[in-house]
Amino acid sequence: MTEPAVSAEPGVVRASGLDGQTEDFAQQIADQVESFLLALRAVAREAEGGSAVSLLLLEISQVLLAGARLGAQQDFVPPAEYQPDVGPEADLDRLRLRLAAILDGVDAYSFVFDPYVPEVVESTLSDDLTSVAGDLENGLRHYRRGNVREALWWWQFSYVSSWGNLAGAVLNALLSVVAHDRLDAEFEGEDEQVAAADQMLGGESTDRP
Template sequence: MSETTSRPAPPAPAAAPPHADGSDPADFSTQIADQIESFLLAVTEIAKGDDPDSAVPYLLLEVSQLLLAGGRLGAYEDILPDERYEPDLGDEPDTDPLREGLAALLDPVDVYSEVFDPYEPRKAPVAHRLSDDLSVIVTELRHGLAHYRAGRVSEALWWWQFSYFTNWGPNASAALRALQSLVAHVRLDQPLTPLDGLDTDQELDGEDELAEVAGRVMRAEILGRDRS
């Protein structure tokens, strides 16, 4: 007759340690705030220009991760703030230094072509700037983070969700397409298509020169060497 040996029950998984402010890492609001704060820190560091060769792929990674938080906010039920009127946060932090740093870092591939609303019939492409998109995203996320740090969690979540639909979400989606396209052009060794006049801030002698210069800069940024 065989004997059965009882096994000790496996230990319960250890709970994640609380944050310094006592918040639960498993909480939805904490997870969203963590993702947003991580993005803000990363983009601020990238804009300093200390590692220009990795700027585009790092931005691709950070924007992709941020849009995961945006997707979660978009799929979540409508969030309503506790207060009827938004509390005053005072002066907003200046994002001009960040925008200017990104513009210098990404020049001359900062400008790209984007369709504002893909469901609007016959909508013509317009010129966008990655540096403008990213600075808008940072401004909107910082605004909500200020509420979150002040303990107004529902206000922060409402702001992040609302501005995901109206502002930072569309900007992040557009920037992601542009960044992914830049990386794909380099990895597949494909030249850029000229912007046909949409690049209004650059005065190049012709479309061929625009494609050549932009392609060379992309390769230098992403691969750290000129492959042209």
């Protein structure tokens, strides 16, 4: 287990065995992760309808930038074969239920998880946002305990294997909601989804010739 070294900066974890550049990178990722988790809880607690969609679109875009930065790095290697114990996972069920209630008519959606194996997956935005939050929160707990290398490995691994794809699917779905409202797009067989998007964002449909 990597022990945290003493730091003069509040909130900054310094771990032995890592160069300063990697430590700074880890701090930046941790800050982005924490910002996303705080914003997601704030949206679930306070936002409604169209404002929730817009805020979620912004936050998921920003955390995907953190993921892209992780993906561009060399592979991080965990210091041990097994993950250190960081206690029980956070209970995110209340968050999921609140997001489902806020998103309501646009919560259910479908996407292709792997474009090279084009199988359509049925899911919900609330489930996938909560899953992304769970992966990110797990890495943040490692980071806060001084397991910086473990945190970087977990964030990178779970980005490639899980939350990166889910976050991308959520981004596309939220962007579709905004597009339906602002562009008044009409797609055959999607009348209910378009109506739900329009209602969610408070727009008014205008018939096109």
